Amino acid sequence: MNGGASADLSVGERVLAExxxxxxxxxxxxxxxxxxxxxxxxxxxxxVVYLADLQETxxxxxxxxxxxxxxxxxEVDVRDPGAIVADRGVVRIEGTxxxxxxxxxxxxxAEDSDTPGEVTLVDEPVRQHRVWLPLLDGTARLGVLELVLxxxxxxxxxxxxxxxxxxGLLVASYGVHSDAFDQVRRREPMHLSAEMVWAFMPxxxxxxxxxxxxxAAEPVYRLGGDAYDFSSMDHTVHLSLFDAAGHDLVAGLVxxxxxxxxxxxxxxxxxxxDIALLADTAIREHSPEWRFMTGLLINLHxxxxxxxxxxxxxxxxxxxxxxxxxxxxxGAPDPPMGLLEGARPRVxxxxxxxxxxxxxYTDGVTExxxxxxxxxxxxxxxxxxxRTTAAGMSAPEALRRLIHGLFSEQRGxxxxxxATVLLTEWRPTIPxxxxxxxxxxxxxxxxxxxx
Numbered sequence: 004m005n006g007g008a009s010a011d012l013s014v015g016e017r018v019l020a021e022x023x024x025x026x027x028x029x030x031x032x033x034x035x036x037x038x039x040x041x042x043x044x045x046x047x048x049x050x051v052v053y054l055a056d057l058q059e060t061x062x063x064x065x066x067x068x069x070x071x072x073x074x075x076x077x078e079v080d081v082r083d084p085g086a087i088v089a090d091r092g093v094v095r096i097e098g099t100x101x102x103x104x105x106x107x108x109x110x111x112x113a114e115d116s117d118t119p120g121e122v123t124l125v126d127e128p129v130r131q132h133r134v135w136l137p138l139l140d141g142t143a144r145l146g147v148l149e150l151v152l153x154x155x156x157x158x159x160x161x162x163x164x165x166x167x168x169x170x171g172l173l174v175a176s177y178g179v180h181s182d183a184f185d186q187v188r189r190r191e192p193m194h195l196s197a198e199m200v201w202a203f204m205p206x207x208x209x210x211x212x213x214x215x216x217x218x219a220a221e222p223v224y225r226l227g228g229d230a231y232d233f234s235s236m237d238h239t240v241h242l243s244l245f246d247a248a249g250h251d252l253v254a255g256l257v258x259x260x261x262x263x264x265x266x267x268x269x270x271x272x273x274x275x276x277d278i279a280l281l282a283d284t285a286i287r288e289h290s291p292e293w294r295f296m297t298g299l300l301i302n303l304h305x306x307x308x309x310x311x312x313x314x315x316x317x318x319x320x321x322x323x324x325x326x327x328x329x330x331x332x333x334g335a336p337d338p339p340m341g342l343l344e345g346a347r348p349r350v351x352x353x354x355x356x357x358x359x360x361x362x363x364y365t366d367g368v369t370e371x372x373x374x375x376x377x378x379x380x381x382x383x384x385x386x387x388x389x390r391t392t393a394a395g396m397s398a399p400e401a402l403r404r405l406i407h408g409l410f411s412e413q414r415g416x417x418x419x420x421x422a423t424v425l426l427t428e429w430r431p432t433i434p435x436x437x438x439x440x441x442x443x444x445x446x447x448x449x450x451x452x453x454x
Contacts, residue, residue, distance in 0.1 A: 014044050015162035019169055031177035031184065035067040038170065042150075045162055048131065049151035052170060053094060053101055055144060056190050057223045059403045062101050062147055063187050064092040101147045104135040106400055108144070110164065111135045112155065134160065136167035140175035142210035144399060189224075196255030197226040203262040208399045209233055213305035213431045214240050219402035220423040221409065228254035228296070229365050229421035232265050238306040241269060243278070244425050246317065246365040247296040248339075257296050260285045261340065265300070275300040275313045279340055279348050286341035295341035299363050308355035308429055313348045315340050318369070321385055322353070323360040326393045328385045361427045362388060367420035371409045379409065388426065398426050 012020065021041045029037055038050045053062035096102035104111045113133045132155035138145040148167045152159065178184050193201075201223075209216045218231045228247035233240065243265050247257035264282035268274075273281075278300050286294055297316035303309075312320070312332065316339035319331040337348035355361075364384060371379040387408070391401035402424055409422055 015165060018042055018044050018162070019165060022166070022169060023173075026173050031181040032066060034170070034173060034177070035065040038148075038166070039067065042166060045159060045166070046153040047150050048153060049149075051092070051149040052138070052146065052174075053105075053149065054138075054146040054174070054184055054188050055096065055105060056188050058190070058221070058407075059144075060096060060407070061190075062094040062096060062099075062105060064094075065184075065187060101135050101149060104137050104147050105144060108137050108139075108397065110137075110160070112160070114155075134163055136163060138167055138171040138174060140171055140206065141208075142215075143206040143208040145171055145174050191224050194225045194227075196252045197222075197224055199252075199255045200226050200230050200258050200262075203232075203259055204230055205233060207402075209235070211235065211305070213429065214303065215398055215428045215430065216240070216242065216425070217398040217402050217427075218423070218425045219406040220421065221406050222421070226255075226421055227251060228258050229367065229423040230258040230262050231423055231425050232262050233425075233427075234266075234269060236269070238304060240303045240305055240427075241265070242301040242303065242361075242363070242425060242427060243298060244317070244363045244365065244423065245296055245298040246367075246421070246423075248294055250420070253290070253292065253294060257286055257290060257294050257341075260289075261296055261298055275302060275311060275350055276347050279313055279315055279337075279343065280345070283340040283343040283345075287344075290341065295339040297336075297339045301361075301363075303355070303361075303427065303429060305429065305431065308357070308359070308431070310353040310355055310361070311350055312353075313337070313350055315343070315348055318364060318366055318381075321362040321381070322355075323362060323385065323389060324356060324358070326389050328389075355429045357429065357431055359429050360388075360392075361429075363425040363427075365421060365423045367422035368409065368424055370420060371422060372419075384424075398428060402426060 018041060022037060025041055026034060026037050035050060035052045038052065039047070042050060051067075052065040054065065055062055094101045096105055100111055100113065103109070111134070114130055132152045134150045134152060134155065136148045136150070138148055148170055150163055152163075174184060207218050216233050218233070220226055220229055220231065227250045230245045232243045243261070245258050245261040247254040247261070261282050264278050264285065268278045268281055279298070282296065282298070286296060295316075299317045299320060300313040300315075301320075302311045314332075314334065314336040316336050319333075319336070321331055322329045332351070332353060334349070334351050337343065338346070362385065368384055369379055369381050373379060384405075387405050388401055391404060392398065396404070405424065406422065
């Protein structure tokens with residue numbers, strides 16, 4: 004960039020341009036250092052990039068040569084006193100300020116006084132401002148950007164907001180070609196079946212002005228036969244949910260066949276029945292042993308609310324309207340894929356009303372056991388979703404809490420089967436926003452714990 008062009012840019016624009024220019028040619032693992040070095044004209048004294056782990060339990064800081072996370076002692080994960088240095092600075096999503104920004108997609112600010120290590124004049128305490136901003140890939144939550152600033156006003160805050168937007172896009176872009184961020188986000192080794200299925204599946208959130216889609220699946224690191232997919236084209240959104248028989252690598256292969264069938268058929272202009280038949284043929288011809296897969300294949304026409312679906316042996320979706328379950332989508336299911344033997348499954352139709360939500364799930368959710376030994380059940384599943392969303396919780400956050408609740412209720416801390424939920428809301432008259440417009444400010448404090 005020549006000097007004349009640079010002189011025409013504001014401070015915020017120059018920072019964004021420089022971060023983008025340098026980040027493009029630096030290894031992804033150095034992103035935190037790039038921000039720290041080139042965001043200083045905004046008054047940034049420290050920057051920490053947190054990424055949510057795959058189970059959305061903690062926020063993990065990207066490594067920095069400046070070791071900027073070593074002094075964040077009041078939010079260190081202390082679950083293991085002998086944790087390695089790489090775990091320093093790990094922040095819980097529940098009960099921390101950074102977690103609050105992540106959970107509620109809101110910007111949180113605080114002010115620290117009498118900062119340790121700073122020289123202060125008599126009656127003139129040094130103050131620094133701290134800001135936590137959610138990092139997003141479109142509408143999907145990635146993590147949080149924490150900034151420590153010399154000065155904070157509305158203009159600086161807006162510039163920080165733009166910086167966080169760029170950082171989110173850089174993280175999403177880097178993730179396609181690098182394992183650096185995946186290594187940060189993982190807290191344990193990934194089984195091969197799960198590695199294969201997660202490689203095919205999209206992110207966990209997608210939203211436009213007409214539709215919001217959120218998904219959640221456990222156990223993240225041992226996922227075998229469950230898989231989901233969603234995609235948008237013109238005014239149609241496609242949704243699919245699969246549950247392959249078994250809990251091994253072959254189950255993961257069969258689920259991957261379902262996802263590949265969806266994409267191959269959609270991109271060739273085929274319909275829901277074509278997807279089911281392609282998957283059925285592939286499973287019967289290429290599965291090394293007798294296998295089958297239940298599944299829901301759904302098209303939602305976002306302009307009209309017309310819903311078309313095929314059910315191959317799967318639990319029927321729940322239709323939620325005005326915070327109550329109206330019904331299960333009717334109709335006896337066709338045989339699972341792998342057992343269709345060429346028979347064409349039926350396509351059924353329903354017309355949604357604005358604000359309707361469609362809840363799809365695998366049987367691992369409803370068959371999960373409570374501590375008392377009872378099945379979680381369909382009623383409890385629907386009630387949990389209705390209560391959390393009616394309380395103003397976003398769909399991604401509602402599903403995160405649902406899955407964590409299921410996981411924590413299992414004896415020994417593990418599910419006996421894969422548990423996957425796909426929640427879709429059609430809201431054509433309600434514009435969506437990625438981040439709340441209001442900011443949350445904490446009282447003056449050197450502590451950054453939150454609710």
